[in-house]
Structure formats: structure tokens, C-alpha cells
Amino acid sequence: MGSLVQVLTVGFPATFQPLTFLLLVLGVFWGMIFGAIPGLTAAMGVALAIPFTFFMSAVDGLTLLTGIWVGGVSGGFISACLLNMPGTPSSITTCFDGYPMSRKGKSGQALGIALTSSVIGGLLGVLVLMTLAPFIARQALKFGPFEYFSLGVLAFVAVSSMLGGSIWRNLAGLAVGLAISSIGADPISGIPRLCFGISELQGGIALLPLLVGLFCVSEIIEDIGAEMEAIVPPEARKVKFRELLPPLEVFKDNFANLIRSFIIGLTIGIFPGIGGATSNVIAYGMAKSSSKHPEKFGTGIPDGLIASEAANNASIGGAFIPLVALGIPGDAVTAILLGGFMIHGINPGPLLFRYSADLVYAVFSAQFWANVVMFAMGLFLIKLFIYSLSFPKRFLLPIIAVSCILGAFALNNRLFDIWVLVFFGIFGYAWNKMGFSLVPVLVAFVLGPVVEANLRQGLTESAGSFLPIFTRPISLGLLIAAVALFLLGRYLQIIMKRRRVSGI
């Protein structure tokens, strides 16, 4: 608890310098724009801003980067709700209920709920970070390869049995995703696999062009042919400010859901290597499995939105814990942030609290206020985005297409990634048309290397024995949860089929 006091006495005053606070506001704005535009990501926003921080003091520079990070991870819900395109893998399940809600003309309400859940998840995450970071980080280290493996299996089961659609089709999607993720250098031995002599494939398929291709380009192809004049109904433009603030009852009804999703998000965020992409899927699956009305998920209800957004923002706080306490980055964005720290002569790691405590408290404070600023700015930006996205799609789609291509190219400055983008755009369109879901493909792609590398690492450790998967308690617990989730998913599907048959 000691550090909470220091955040208040040392951190808050540091943030409230005029220039520092201005940078924070700019950072959140910049981040939200990057998060909201399909094809641009939080990681890109942070990386682009790093050179500017050279000329700032450490506190100013890190405040700016933190603001971009918080804004960027959250901004994804805007395109998810309005365009059915997740700006980041963290907001895949935000599309499920956000977009249907928006198509019903309730864009303002959808975005308001998503924003509020994000901010709640984010703020609670920062509070845990401030009080317990070093302790939790140390515990997370005990999570070994077999535990990672079982967690991955749990995510696979959650995505195939709880996200709707046929379980078998979802399993087929998982298989395809795993196959795509094994293209490129093998994560353990570095030997190229499935490259077909194409040297560019040796690095594997990058996440960004795959994600943007599967979810944005395929959606653009779909929308070109669709009848509707505008993707966001023009009547949504008249949204009132008051409608953006969600009614209190929504959160009262979903209190348990909110807390559960937050805990899931935070816990998953703490483990290096898996973050928002996994947490929103598992939180959504759990919300559905423990809901009284699971059949309504996917039709545009607040429950799903809250689960997804509270979880992915809680993961930010979670991912920050190993970064500040141990110097271990949990994902691409935290790795870039780590670089930002080091440029200012600060080595995140076990000594950070001892040597640069003031700075750490300033960053915690920045993270806290970034969430507050984001709430205020979100309300304003939401109106702006609804307004600009409700233009006829003949203006909108070309611009989105160009931003997708720019984003893919900017990733590594090579043309090859644009072809990957186009390929997965067409693949995603066809896959959807055949009645398969794209989500299992993406989740398998993200987690495939984690599951594979950890299983193989574990096997080198146990000299080839698979037994520890079942004898280590955490690993066994995760597997039991996976089996339970699978059975529950089957049961729910059978129930729903019967209801449909008997006409209830």
C-alpha cells in the first residue's frame, strides 16, 4: 500500500505540470486516433512518437508514451463497434455485440458502454498495479512452460465452444490458424517451415497484415457489394451527448460480469507473451457461459461488450506489472515502451523501484490520468467518429483501404506485407461466405507459437515426459476448466437447438 501514497504525493504533482499534462492529453488523442483507424495500431503510435521523446525530460517523454499506449489500446473499440473491424486483436469480441447494436441505430449507446467499460477496466488495473506490482510479478514467474501450454489450450476451447457457431467449424478454423502460424522460422530451432522457397516467408506471417486482412479488408470487400448506402446509419449522427453516458442499470445488472472480466483480463495480462488478444476472448466466453440468457449474445447486448472491453483494458495494467517490476515486456507495445525507458537511461527491472522510484510513480500517475482523460476525450471523439463514418461508403471505404495498406507497409517497410494483407482479405471474405468464423483462425494464429514453443520447451525440461502437464496443479486446473467449458458449450448448443425445434 505504501506505493499508493507515493503515487499521490510524488506522481500526481509530476503529472500536473502544465506541459506534462498537455503531453498526456496529446498522447491519449494521438493513441485513440491510431487505435480507431483500421490498419494503424497502438504499437505503431508509440514507435512513431519515440523520436520526439529524445528532446523531452524522462517524465515528459514517458508520460507521452503512456498516454498513447492507453489511448491506442482502447481506441480499437470505435472501429469494432462502428465498422465491425477490430482495430487490434484485443477488440475482436467487441465486434460481436458492438456492431449489431450499432446497426440497430444505437451506435452512441454501444460506444458509450464500450468506453465506460474500458475506463473502469483500465482504472482498476492501474490501482492493482500501484499497490501490488512487485509481489504479483514474482508470483507470475512461477508460471512455467506447461502452465502456458494449458492456458493456451483453455483459450482454444473457449474460442471454439463458447463464441457461437458450430464447434466443429470453429475447430477447423483453429486448425487453419495453427497452420498459418507455423509458417516461417520454427520458434525453437529457427529452421524455416512451410516457406515454399519464398525468402520473405522465413520471418513468418506478421500479425498486423493478417489481422487487418482477415477483419478489415474482408469487410471492405463485403461492404462494396452490400446494398446499404452507409455503414453507420446516418441517423446515428444525431446522437446526443447524454446518450453516450450509459444508463447506470446496465452496469448494475452486469456488476458480476464486469468484475469477473476485469480479473480475467488482469490475470492474463500479467503473464508475459499473452495479453489482450486472449483475455477478451476468454472473458467473452466466460460471460456467455455464466449468463442467464446466453442465446442473446451476438445480437447486440451490453453484456458482451462490457466483458470484452473491461478485460482488454485490465490487461494493460496486467502487462505493465512484469514490465516495471522485472523489466520483462509482455507484448509488442510494452517491448517498445521498454525501449522508451532505456533511451532515457532507465533500465526497467528489479532495480527500477530502488533507483528511479519517482519516475515510476509519475508513470503510474500518468496511466491513471490517461484513463480519466480518455473518458472525457472519448465522449468528444465518439461524436466525431460517428459523424465522419456515417458518410456514404463510396467515400469511406477507399480511405479505410488506403489506411490498411499504409499500416501493413509501415510495419516493416516492405511490399510483401501488402500482399499478405490482400491475400488474407480475400481468404477472410471467402471463409466468412462459407459460414465459418474468423475468430478461431486469429486466436490460433496468435497463440499457436506460444503453445508450441512452451510445450517443446517444457518437454526439453522434463526430458520428453508429458506427465507434468497433468501433475502440475495449475496446469491441471486449467485443463479441467477447458474440459468443463467444452462440455458446457456442447450442452448450450443442444439446448438451443431443442428450443428452436419446439418453437420456444
Place this chain on the structure above:
Amino acid sequence: MVKRFCSLFLLSITLVLLTSFAFAAEYPAQPIKVVVPYAAGGTSDIQTRIMSKYIKEYLGQDFVIVNISGAGGGIGNREVLNAAPDGYTVLFQHQSMFSNYLTGVSDFTYNDFAPVCLAIRTNRIFVTRPDAPWNNLKDVVEDAKKRPGQIRLGAEIGATSHFQVMPLQIMTNNAFVLTASKGGDMDRITKIMGSHMDLSVVALSSVVSYLKSGELKALAVTSAERDPFLPDVPTAKELGIDAVFMQDTGFYMPPKTPENIVAVFSKAIGEMSKNEAYVKEIEEKTFSQVRYMDTEEFVKFLEEDFKYWSRLAKEAGFEPAKK
């Protein structure tokens, strides 16, 4: 609809392209793209970003740092290998180019490029948990001989760390359990701290703060002489273990780059290496030493070092890729 889509699409693309024209003149007439084949935030990345603060004074142009990561650096390497030989695309890389080639991961190595100069040298260090029973690398080797198959030695298969643990395996007749890591020093540091691995070798720059705080214990550095940053840590050589490795990061240009361009660039790095502020910043922020070698010296050094690595690869039974 489709027609309108296409026309607006083309218009926007054209606008983007128009802003990115460059004009050719005497070298260097435009900023130089430095390819760092690792993710942003790593040691190599920070070193180039420190250089980019100073380089303009010596080269007259800025550095633009581009991170192209993947395949243990192989993707960024290939990007420069295939770039135009005009001196505007430069690679910043270390010995992983050797290990990639010798283990068959990539089919090219240092002499397929135009080596420019050496810029920075970092030590490698063996580390373990603070409560481990050994005080130096010799203790570990003795212990492994006594109870083979018990001690888990971490390395990234096919990468530089794999080569650097080979002497231990050769000495003890494979008494260690070689535990695979999935890439990067951070992964092995995390695994050692969580007791999923007993010891491993990493770049000194990655672990100094962990050693100072007592989260990790140093067993030996791999330099020929003791390291100025950690003078109390013995070298592997003085403990009787034949493992001498450094991480030498330098610049490479695409093959067939004209000699005068290579010379201009190398000279600028050489001049910059005399700047005390630059040297100090590299030392303080990355625990590495500024170590300049001109092109001739650098090539000679690479030849020698490559021979040593090739010998190790042969003893371990690796086969290089066919060209």
C-alpha cells in the same frame, strides 16, 4: 460503386506516393536507413538510436532507424542483402549472422555483404539463480560431471547462445540437459528467475541490473580479459573453460556497394567513436563498449572469428546451408 471506389483509391495512393520522392546527389545526400534486425527496444535498437543523436555532425545526414525483426535477425539481414548498393541502406548486426548460416537457417553470411566497420562490442555472461550452489562456471562444470542429466543449461537453438554453451557440452560429454528457449535474452532471464532453467548465457547489457539487485548471480564472462563493468566476475578462460566470445556489432552494406561509399560511412563512425559524450552514453545506457575497427581490420577480424565458430559448429555436428 466499384468504379468510384477504384478512382478514389488511386487518388489517395498517388497523394501518398508524391510525398515520398527523393533526389540523388553526392553521398550522403539523403538520410540513411539503418536496418536493425531486432525489435524496437532491444540493445541494438537503443545503440543505433543513441548514434542517431550524434551522427549528423560526422556524416552530414541523419539515421532513420527501421526495425525489421524475425527469424533471429534473418529477415532484416536479407532485406539489406537485397537492397540497392547505394549506401542508403545499412545493416547493424552481430555474430548471429554466423550462427544463422552455420546451423542452416539462412544461406548467406557476413562475406555476402560489404562489411563496413565495427562499432560496438558487448560481453556475454553466464548467469544463474542467486540461491544456486555454484559460485562460478567451473563449479557448474564439476557438478555436471558428477551428476549428468540433472542441470538444465538454457540456450536458443541455432542462435549465438547455442554456440556459446557448446564448449560446456563438449567438455562434459553432454552432461547438461540442453533446455530450449524461444528467443531473446529476456526469455532466458525470466526462465532462470522462475527456476525453469538453471543457467544460461546472455548479453551483459541485458543483465547488469539483475546482477546488481541480486536477482541473478554471475558465473563467468566470456571475454578474453575481465569486463570493465563487472571486474569481480572471472572469465571462462581463467577458469579453464575454452569459451571466448564477444558480441561484436557493426555495419554492413549490400553486396557490390562502391568502396568510396563504404569508406565515407566507416570514417564517419570512426570519428564519432572519438566523441566522449557518445562513448559515455553508450557505456551508461547499454553497458557496452564503443569499439571501432575500419573496414580492413573488421574483415580480418570477421574471418578469424568465423573460423572459430565454424569449428564449433563442426564439432557439434551442424551443417551450413547450401549456397
